[in-house]
Amino acid sequence: MSTQPALVLVEPGKTEVRQIDIPTPEPDEVLLQVNRVGFCGGDLNGFRGLFELQEYPNVLGHEVGATILEVGSQVPDQLKPGMNVTLNPYLNCGTCLSCRKGRPNACQDNKTMGVRRPGAMTKFISVPWQKLHASSQLSVRELALVEPLTVGFHAVDRGRVVAGEKVAVIGCGIVGMGAVAAAVNRGAEVIAIDIDDAKMQIAKLAGAAHTINTTKVDLHETLQAITDGDGPDVIIEAVGNPATYRAAVDEVAYTGRVVYIGYAKKPVDYNTGTFVRKEIEILGSRNCLGDFPDVISYLESGKFPVDAVISREVSLAEAGAALADWSANPGPITKIMVNLDNESSR
Ligand SMILES: [Zn+2]
Ligand SMILES: [Zn+2]
Incomplete structure (x- = not known):
């Protein structure tokens, strides 16, 4: 199996680019080429050791702008290779009281990508198709802003x-x-x-x-x-x-x-x-509940100052240092985005 570089939060205050396996999609999954991943306030707190849910070591990243590369055999037709998508990074348990009441965003055992399971700060990830939200109008950069805006x-x-x-x-x-x-x-x-x-x-x-x-x-x-x-x-x-x-x-x-x-x-x-x-x-108010389509159509309206919000774009190799800089000087930074487009491909 071939490998790819990923940004790993090793322990509080320490990140490293490590090689991880390139995934093979299951029949109900979609293989994505990750183009942009935003750093989140949660990543910052994980880096600072202030986020009690953060597990170490873990690949960071849950604010994703990606392109579909391959679809599994059970994935519906509306998702096709070449489409730009973002993903819902939450994974609720389906059985706790919140889930039973239709409030999966407040799941008592929620596992967010990059926090309690591997994140997306790498080149290729495989995700269940139900987690994807596509837009024919938004760029991968805009799509990476969807999740934080849903909150x-x-x-x-x-x-x-x-x-x-x-x-x-x-x-x-x-x-x-x-x-x-x-x-x-x-x-x-x-x-x-x-x-x-x-x-x-x-x-x-x-x-x-x-x-x-x-x-x-x-x-x-x-x-x-x-x-x-x-x-x-x-x-x-x-x-x-x-x-x-x-x-x-x-x-x-x-x-x-x-x-x-x-x-x-x-x-x-x-x-x-x-x-x-x-x-x-x-x-x-925790995470989001059904807000992805609303945010996507809002961004499609062009009313949001996307360029002004993205303070900085860095490569995967620079990403760890950028997170440390943000931790040292959080004031003026709104969003740091990691650009994975130039990472070596499969
Ligand atoms: Zn986030
Ligand atoms: Zn639950």
């Missing part, structure tokens, strides 16, 4: 955002950017909040009506001014920091909704009277 789209769905509402998104990394885009797409007036001006510029390109840099102006006063003293109808937290967790409930309007996507790494102190007095809803 923000799902959060906006959880928050039941409707046209005309004022929606604040705290944190404008790629996940927050997906929430900005999804809320704008629903006709909301979006307030993007971050500590980095470059990210907020991108949020504006994605349609945010207002931006707030909390290192320069007071969050509370600025939100009050934008919302005529009411506070935002919905606040989506995409940072995972105790201070932003608290700010979300403190700043949301009476009867508003708070959606948490970020994982706070420390316990958060709340004045719980706020929950009751304002009668707010507090919602968790």
Whole structure:
């Protein structure tokens, strides 16, 4: 069996390019040539040793833009060699309560590629056809952005955002950017909040009506001014920091909704009277649920600032160093993408 290079997260703080086997597709699988893989905030936390689900060593990568090379004998006709696709990297158990309730994104034994099973940061992977989403209009680069954007789209769905509402998104990394885009797409007036001006510029390109840099102006006063003293109808937290967790409930309007996507790494102190007095809803949001087609058609509309979001493109050989750089200096980076097109072929 021939082998191919893959980026392996060996242990916290250490990556290596190692040779792995080139897979042979099963009858219900599709062999993909991987063209682009994005680095995720989850990869960053795995690299930092801060992601409790991360297994080591493991091939990284779950944000994939690929081309179909071969299809197994049981794969339906609509998937054909040459098509550009992305994939759903989650694998739910099918039997836990969440799965039985039709909420596989909250599966109690979910295994995401690159986290609890081998990822896609290599040249060829084989995937069950049911996991694929194709687009005849999107480039492999755009397709690699679909999965991270679905996470923000799902959060906006959880928050039941409707046209005309004022929606604040705290944190404008790629996940927050997906929430900005999804809320704008629903006709909301979006307030993007971050500590980095470059990210907020991108949020504006994605349609945010207002931006707030909390290192320069007071969050509370600025939100009050934008919302005529009411506070935002919905606040989506995409940072995972105790201070932003608290700010979300403190700043949301009476009867508003708070959606948490970020994982706070420390316990958060709340004045719980706020929950009751304002009668707010507090919602968790995990991965995505049926959001792939929505994100694909949104990207096909051409409204998303793809080029501005991709901060850097690197080769597989440079990928480990790029992840270490990102870890050392996360501020201005939205998305690092690994370009595998020039890796040696089979
Ligand atoms: Zn991701
Ligand atoms: Zn399950």
